[in-house]
Structures are given as structure tokens and as C-alpha cells.
Amino acid sequence: MDDPTVMWSHDRYKECTTKLSQFLKGMGYNKGDVFFMPIAAQQLMNIKDRLPAGVAPFYDGPSLLEYLDDMQSLERKVNAPFMMAVAGKYRDMGTMVEGKIEAGVCRKGMSLVMMPNKEKIEISALYGETEDEIQLAQCGDQVRMRLRGIEEDDISPGFVLCSPKRLVHNVKAFEAQIRILELKSILTAGFNCVLHVHAAIEEVTFAALLHKLQKGTNRKSKLPPTHAKRGDSIIARMEVTGGAGSVCVETFDDAPQLGRFTLRDQGQTIAIGKITKLITDDTA
Template identity: 45%
Template sequence: MDEKEIQAFDELAKLSISDDSLGTAGAASSLDKENINVVFIGHVDAGKSTLGGQLLYLTGMVDKRTLEKFEKESKELNRESWYLSWALDTSEEERHKGITVECGRAHFETDKRRFTILDAPGHKNFVPSMISGAAQSDVAVLVISARKGEFETGFEKGGQTREHAMLVKTLGVKRLIVVINKMDEPSVGWAKERWDECIDKLTPFLRQTGFNLKTEVEFIPISGLKGYNIKEPIPQGMCPWYTGPTLLGFLDSMPSIERRLDAPLLMPVSGKYREMGTMVTGKIESGQVKRGQNVLVMPNRHQAEVLGIYIEETEVKSAKSGDNVRLRLKGVEEEDVATGFVVCDPIRPIKAATTFQAQLVILQIKNIIAPGFKAVLHIHTCSEEITIASLEYTIDRKTQEKSSKKPMFVRQNESVVATIECGGTICLEAASDCDPLGRFTLRDEGRTIAVGKVLKVYATDETNAS
């Protein structure tokens, strides 16, 4: 960094933004509201982006004129039903193909809460992007198409409904809202029989995945395209058998998310760019951050100062666990930061290691997993090639009893404790210390083959001792 840039940094810190102009949580009173991070998941074409666009419109975040512009442009491409999704799908590739490629991001608010939408790709080729979005979320909205044939395609093997639900549970998402979309479609016609059929097929799978159906799952029928049952109830007489909440009504009435406010600062980096210095984006998983605070960027141990904090488009004095933020850092170059790094407290930094012990549940593999098996690890916003170094013991999934001998290999549906070696140094914590930074997935050949939790991090030096 040259002298002019350093001078610009110092001037920026002293600029017209006085403490009086920034509230403790932000300049706008809306930033005082609890923030909930919501990821939309589900099979391709289930209507995730359309629902996201409808939410933005119904909450006033996208005006009618903008939507009319999108509608006109989509008609010119013979894609009339896609215009709502364009509020989230902003790239030309996404608009022309009608699929979400990257994890879109937007914001809306209700009287009680602020929400950050993460619109995850539904196509199986973009599952890694979906994992990154889910890792930053508190609530998942699983969008199911009720249209004949589409529900079956998404839920059967090869569809993304099952994999997405399993991934968000593994990644620590606290609550699942299952919206049965396209209920107004002519082949469905708000029929209770089709609703019951979808629910009856989904519930055993969700229970098996680990969701508590009474406390963690809610089913809501909607029409994303028409906006029915999103903000306002379904018109009288159209769906007399449903008396539950609207989608926004349920999002507003959920219990508050428990946050790790008093824990050390931990913010996995989901993106970076240069704008009057180095900007990093991410969700604060624990602790708090203040303007002027000294932080450590791990695993490369670069010390930095927080010059600015931004929530949505507003600069704020501080942010806390649960907030999606952008941080302007002084003292670190853009090339010194990568997705999967973690901004943390210099006094109590996150562990950084190349080896750790974990418990794995093997989901679907062609043959067996034995020492030497290679896969790609996805943990918080980080992805890294790994090798199964050794298998320590298996765990009976019913009795939780440990085997007395080291297994030579494991098969599908088995649970095993293994030692894992990474291709490079990564940031992680034991799941018992910080769940969001200790749960992960393993993928191989385009499929999720295992889910796991970190049990122990093997230190590379004394400061990182477990």
C-alpha cells in the first residue's frame, strides 16, 4: 500500500461521519431490528427466485415500475413468468438461462424484523454456491413445486430437494419453512389432495434428516407468481382447508434466534473486493465488531484495523452476531484475503490447522471409504481438498456404542470418527465450541457423500492448541 492510500485511509476514518450520525446499531432505526438470514433452497425451477422477487415487491424493496420493466424485458425473451426472479438474478447468464448460478443477496424488512435473502442455486452443478449461502443462514425456505411431475422430479434421486434439506440441517440452520409453491397451477388448483400428497412424502424424509417436525418445520401453501399467502392470506373460498399463517406472518412471529454476542469475534469471509481499501463481506457468526477495532485475519495472521462497517448500504458504528456486513480493513491487501478466511479477535483467534478429527455420517458412495480417500470439504465459506488419513472407530447410529477396533473401511449409512488431513491450512473450530464453524460436508464427483462435525483440531503450534 503506497503513502497516498495510507493517507486516504486516515482521512476516511476522520471524515464527516461523526459518532452522532451513526446509531449504536446503525444510522437507520430499521437496523435496530433483529436481522434474520434466510436462504431459499430447492430443486431447479421450483420458483425460488420468483418467490424472492415477490417478497421484495410486497415489502416495498422493489417498486412497481422496476417490476414492469423486468416484465417487459422478460416478454421480449419469451420468458414472461421469469420477471419476478430478475430482482435477484441480476447477471445476463442467469436471466437468459432462467437459473440462479451464484448466491443472490437482497434485503427486506417487516414491522418487527430485517431479513437478508440468500437465493441459492437449485441446479446440481452449483451446489457449492448453495452451501456457501446456507452456511450464512439462520432460516431455510425449502421451495417445493406442487405442479404434477415437478415435485416428483425434485424429490426423487437426482433432484436437489433431498440434498438441499440435508445440507442446511448439517450446516446448522435453525428452522425450516417448507413452502408448497405453484398451488394455483391448473393441474393443482389448490387441491388439498395434492398438498397432502407432498406433505406425506416430505415428512418422513425430513424426520430422518434430523428435523424436529413440531418445533423446527412449518408447511405453508403459496403462489410465488401471484403472491398468494405471502403477505396477505389466500383469497376467501380459494383454499378453505388452510387456516395457517402467511409466509411473512410466520417469519415475523418466529422465536428470536439465539446469538453468540459475548463470544470472541468470528466472521468467515464470503467475498472481497477493493473500494478505497480492502473490503470483506460475510456474516458475523459470533461476537461483535466496532469501528476502529483491531482484528486478525486468519489463517495467514494478518493484523488489520476496521475502518468502516456497512450493513446493507448504511455505515454503522458496530455490528453483532447474526449481521451480514461489509468491513473496510486497513493494513491488509485484497490479495492477502480469500473466501473461507476468518476475521477474528486477535486475543482469542480461531484455530487454524491442516489436520483435525471429526465424526462423519456416510450418505451415498459408490463403493467404500478407506484411508487415503480424497474429497472436497465445505466448512462455513471455505472449501478445501482433503484426504481421510485414518479411520479411528465406528459408532452405532442407534445405540451410539463405539467399536473396539479400527475399521479398515466404512460403507453408506455408517458413522465413523476419522482423522482428516487438508491440502492447506483452514480455519475451523470444534462443533462443541462453535457449531457454525465446526459442521461440514464432504463432496465427491458432484455429490454430497458425507456430513460431519469437528471433534478436535490438531494444533500446528502452541497458540492454536485445542
């Protein structure tokens, strides 16, 4: 906002917020989800302390840190069965994996299951964001674990560590609500792209377009659409065609972190989506 071409101009502020609001609304954000504030970060203006009087008469809201301090904290699923997607692996006096805990808690000596290969493992050492070993970690923590009972070669990013009482689903197909962001042509059944969900990356294909969602109301069309284009929201059935042949996921309602994804093609993000239904052997 302090750029010489802007100089805290209200007109420029309105232009930016109006264009961003339209874009974010198209992405599915509601008006109450978004808050705008003018900032000059290099001058530290409106970061910690509020703007001095007269700098931006059109804004009398909180500073950035003030706003962040007043935000409601996220509800962590501490009491849920343990679940952690493996983001990386390496060898260091044993098999090491790292990732962010999405649900539950874990302790040194705890027994878990590595999906999708259903290997039973044990945590022999647990580390937080420092080099020091810790005894316990919970939902939301970024951790490193030394595992006993599995070799490094048997693990790939996108595998999921979970509680033996509640195994993560491993499916070949699923239904999802998808918003198309960027697409040079049209999208039809048979379109191939790359799925990015938690730490997993798999090739997928649009097996079928099931419904088109009406703008504003999200009402499903009675007939399946023949195609979809940029800006459309659809319900589609996706099938994993990559080397693994399946992927560890959950529905968005059950586990948002394991149920939301992006689709990429030719180095560009073409769509975002959330999984609404898992196609298991029982439902197929």
C-alpha cells in the same frame, strides 16, 4: 398446490410431506424442527393471509408470514469475542474484505488479527449493506471493511478475522461426525474430496474411520468400520491435504457457523458434517 395436476389435493399434499419427512429425518432433523404448509405463491395464497375457507379443508394453520413472525429470534453472540470469515476481497482505496460477522461486535478503529497468518490489522472504515459508512456492526450483520496493516495479496477467502483475545484455531486435522448423502461406491480411509466450511474450500482426505453411528440412537460402534456407504453416519478423522495445508475452524459446539461443513466430490455434495474435535499440536 394450485397446479392443474394437483388442485389442492390432500393426497398429493400427504405424499409430498411424507417423502420430505423421511428425507429430512435421514438428514438428522427432528419432527419438531419441520413445519409443512400448502401454498400457491404466484396466487399469493397462504403467503400473507390465511387460505379462504374450503380451499384446503385439511389445513387450518397459519400463513407463511404469520408463521415467520411468530418464530423465535436467534440468539446472537453479541458479547462473544469477534469472529468473521472472509468471503471476498478486493482493492478500493485500500484493502477491502467482506463477510458475515459470526460472533461479537466491531467498530471503526478496532484492532483485530487475521488468521491463519496472524497479521495484526485495524479497521479503517466499516460499511453495511449500503454504500454509507457505519460506526458499529454486530453478530449476524453482512459487512465490508477497509483494513490497514495488510495487503490484498496476503488474504484468501476462508481466512478469519478475530479478536486478539481469542484466536480462531488453525488445524491440519480434526474429527467430525459425518452423514453420507450421495455416494456411488463405498468410502474408506484414504478417500479424497473437497471440504467446504464457512468461506474456505480445501482438499481433504479421510485419514481414518473411527466409529459407525447406530441409526436412531447414534451409539458409537466399538470397532472402527472398514468402510461406509450412502446413508451411513460415521465419526472420522479428516486431514487437510490442499495447498494451504490447514484450515481455520472451530468445533460445532463452540461456533456452529465455523464448525459445520459439506463434502463434495466430482461436482456433487456427498456428505454433510460437524466438527467434534480439533487435532492440535497438543492433542496430536
